[in-house]
Structure formats: structure tokens, C-alpha cells
Amino acid sequence: MSRKPLLVVRGLTKRFGGLLAVGDLDLDVFAGEILGVIGPNGAGKSTTFNMIAGALPPTAGSLEFDGKSLRGLPTHAMAPRGIMRTFQHNKPFASMSVRENIMVGMHTGFTGSLWRVLGATHGAARAERDAVSRADALVEFVGLGDRGHADVETLSFGQGRLLEIARGLAAQPRLMLFDEPAAGLTPAECERLSHIIRDIARQGIAVLLIEHDMRFLMALADRVVVLNFGHKIAQGTPQEMQADPAVVSAYLGDLAAVAHA
């Protein structure tokens, strides 16, 4: 591939005291592709995810997004750079409607100062109207249909996951990070989710998702990176990975361990 990757991760390492959670990890994510990161429990998926999302400072290594380093930036500096995420355990703003939740996702798009809000300028009012119509479009896109005005407390878990995605897309990101998006969803909801994520990638957004559910990921990802004990043990297309002996043994080992427990 001659294109330059959007996200370049090199030598990413995280130690918790003496424990090596992630060691010397290299990753590339290109615009418009779906990269899946998979691995058994404790493989370092979540740690990797949180470091890329800016929620956890790495011990060592570099994170470059569009040629600029992300190291040392606070968590809230990710969204303005075009990096948005979802949470595995849905984290909605519970007191707000679905639409308002999505509008919080547009936070970085509101450039007007507070003075313009207080002065009730036409610009501020127009930005607000635009935000409402864009939020409603996103409600449609993820398939929450007529739930725009609903309290988020009335959403099912699966609908809450869709809201997570709509809220992330609201910032018009260039990289979307999905933290185990299929966790807790019904098979029908997983199917819907796959369509939505493919749609997102088709819009040219880079997608990185970490996932425990192998079947879901293999059907969705363009490329897969397999982690085990904090290290990358393989990468390639889903087909290559399913035939890779290291991957098979890591997963079989995991299953065997579960069986013994």
C-alpha cells in the first residue's frame, strides 16, 4: 500500500508496576479500513485501546495521528483532532435526550465563544439549528428512528450502543475507535451493527475496533491484529488469521483454560 496510514503506532508499551500489559506494539490504521484487534482475555486489548483513545498514558512508544504525535495530550484533546470512541459499557449522559446526547458529541464543532452565546447572535442560533438537524440525521443513520426525543434511560442496551456510535460520529471523526461494540448485543443487533460500521468505513473514516467476539470481527474487519499476553502474535486478513497456528493455539489455549477453571 502506498497510501500513508492515518494512525501509526510504534513500540507502544504499558507497564503496571512489574506487569507488562502491552509490549512493543506496532499498528497502522488507514483511512476507510476496518482494523480489528482481537485476543483472549487479558491480552492487552483494552489497555491498547485506552492508550490510543488518550485515556491512559503509555509507558513507552509513539502514537502518531496524521503525522502528529498524540503522546502527552489530555483525553479531551482527542476529539478535536478527529478521534472519537465508544464505550464498551455504554456511558450516556443520563439526564439528556438522545438528541442532546448526540449534540454533546458535536462539542468541538461549536467554535463560537461564550460571549456569542450570551449575546444571542444569529451565528450562535444558526449553529444550534444546524446541530439539531445533524443530530436528527445521525439518529436516522444509526436506526434510532423516532427515539430522538426519548430520555436515554428508556433505551434498551442495544439502542444505547447505537447512541454511543451516533454520538461519536457527531464530531465528524477521521478515526472511530470501537471498544468491544458487539458485547452484550443480540445476534440481530450485531448484524445491524456490522452494517453500520461498514457504512462508516465506506465514508472514508478509519475504524479500529477491539473485540472479543471472534465471529463478529472476522466477518467485519479488513485486517486483524491478534494480541496475546500483551504482544502481537499475528496480523493479516481474517482468512489468514483463522488458518494461523499461533492464533488457533492462543484461542484454544484460552478455551482450554476456561474449561479447566
Add this chain to the structure above:
Amino acid sequence: MKSLLGMTAVAVVLSAVAFMLGSYQTDIYRKLLLWTTLALSYNFLFGIAGQVAFSHFTFYGIGAYAILILLFQVGLPLPLAILAGIALCVVLALVVAIPATRLEGFYLALATLAFAQLFIVVLNEGGTVTGAGGGLANYRLPDVFGVRVTGPWYTVVIVVLLLSTFATLWRLDRSWFGRACRAVRDNPEAAQAMGVNVARTKIIAYTITSAMAGVAGMVYAFVDNTVNPPIFGLQNSFLLLFMVIVGGSGRHAGAIIGAALLYLMPFLLSPLIGHHHALVFGVVMVAVVLFQPKGLIGVWDALVARRKLVP
């Protein structure tokens, strides 16, 4: 445009009332308007931004003392004294907010309680500047453009204060800033992921609302024409908190209902049951917290929802 007309109508009605009242009722009416103003701004801080701060009434006191000291001891003209008083409130709010907003819930409450107590100590120890325990008295509002603003006309000033406070908070609440404040309160981690600078949002919310309380305090200074330390004690800080909780925290209408109810309750109940009104106050508080945490506005919402269900 519609909201502007509505506001003007409310302003006219609230002002007209001022001209119909005797001096005893005027005093009650003015304080009702001031409590409502304070409850509205405290509702933004506590209910919307989710900061359990006990310094709001303290900033009311800071505003009151500041305007008097700046006018009569520093000798500034009224417009400059007002601006300097606001600036002082903003600086003090930043001094408190920058370290304190790093603290969560309980610890923020403690830090702001300490600040509130410190203010009382400063008032008592302030010598001739603050008038110590006796406070400041024997002054009157300087003429504004050669006009002496008194009686019902000063009540109109308070009406303008209330409505401009309300309009400002309403706009903030309905903007990206209000959403950011609610987001920080509901889920700071998710708010950060949306690009909201949590610390900055908290500091701005604290500073704006505290400055609003300060401005209300400046207006209050010429209501009783005397200020002294006991007025700004913790009792009133807690009353403010109760107003917001009873009315329904996070809602403007709730703050207005709560302020009106709790301020007026003693006046309405004392003739009937004397000092037992405090007991009623306690029972109302406990009942609301236990049975309707969303406050009286929550009761109203439930009634409206039920009516909608019935065809």
C-alpha cells in the same frame, strides 16, 4: 422575538406589583425576587453543572460588602464600583475554583464550606473596613445620573436583575456550554471523550454563577441598607440548597418554585402555627428527598405525563 415579548410582559407585571405594595410587603417582595435570583444561579451551579458548592451565598455577601467598600471607602463612582466588584468576584471565584474543581463532590463541598467560614471570619476581623461584627450601615445608594432611585423604582431594579439573570442562565443552558456542563455532571469520562475540557467547564460554570451571586449581593446591599456578618452565615447557604432541591434541581422552574415556597412559607405559616413552621419546613424537606428526588417540578412533570396518557 417571542421570548423577548414574553420577558417584557413578565417585567411589566413584576414591576407593576412593586407599585401596589406597602412598605412591609415591599420588603418581602424584594427579598423574594432576590432569593429567586440566587436560586436560579445556584441551580445552574448545583443542579446543572453538578457542583456541590456552599460558597454561593458567600459570593452574595462578597458582592454586597464589595460595592459598599468600593463606593464609600475607596470612593469610586457607582459604575466603576460595580465593575470592580464584579472583577473582584471573578478573581475570588477563580482562586476558589481552580483548586476546588479538581475535587469531587464531598471534598468540593468541604473546600467551599471552609471558604464560606473564612469569609465570616474576615468580616468579623475586618476592623473599620468591614465594620467587624456590627457590619456597615448608615449609607444610601448614590444618585444615578442625578436621580435618586428609591421605593418601587428600586424594586424595578431588582426585577431587572432577576430577569437578566434568568435570561443569561437560560441562554447558557440551551447552548453548547449548558450541554457540556450537564455532560460533565452526568459522566465526566464520556464528556472528555467528546472533547469537553472537564476542569475548564467546571471553572467557568463556577465563576459565572458566583459572579452572578455577587451582582445580586450588590443590589441587596441597598435593600436593607445595612450588611452584617450573620446575614451571610451558613444557614442561608443551606436554605439556598434546600430551595433548589425542593423545587427540582437542574430546572429553572424548579428553582423559582423552591425559592418562592421556602421563602414565603414562614410568612404564611407563622400566623397559623407560630414557630412550628420550622417543623413543617423539616417535614417538607424530608418528604421531598424521600419521595420525589426530582422535586416539586418532578411532581408537576408526573401530573402532566399522566394527563397525556389519559385520552
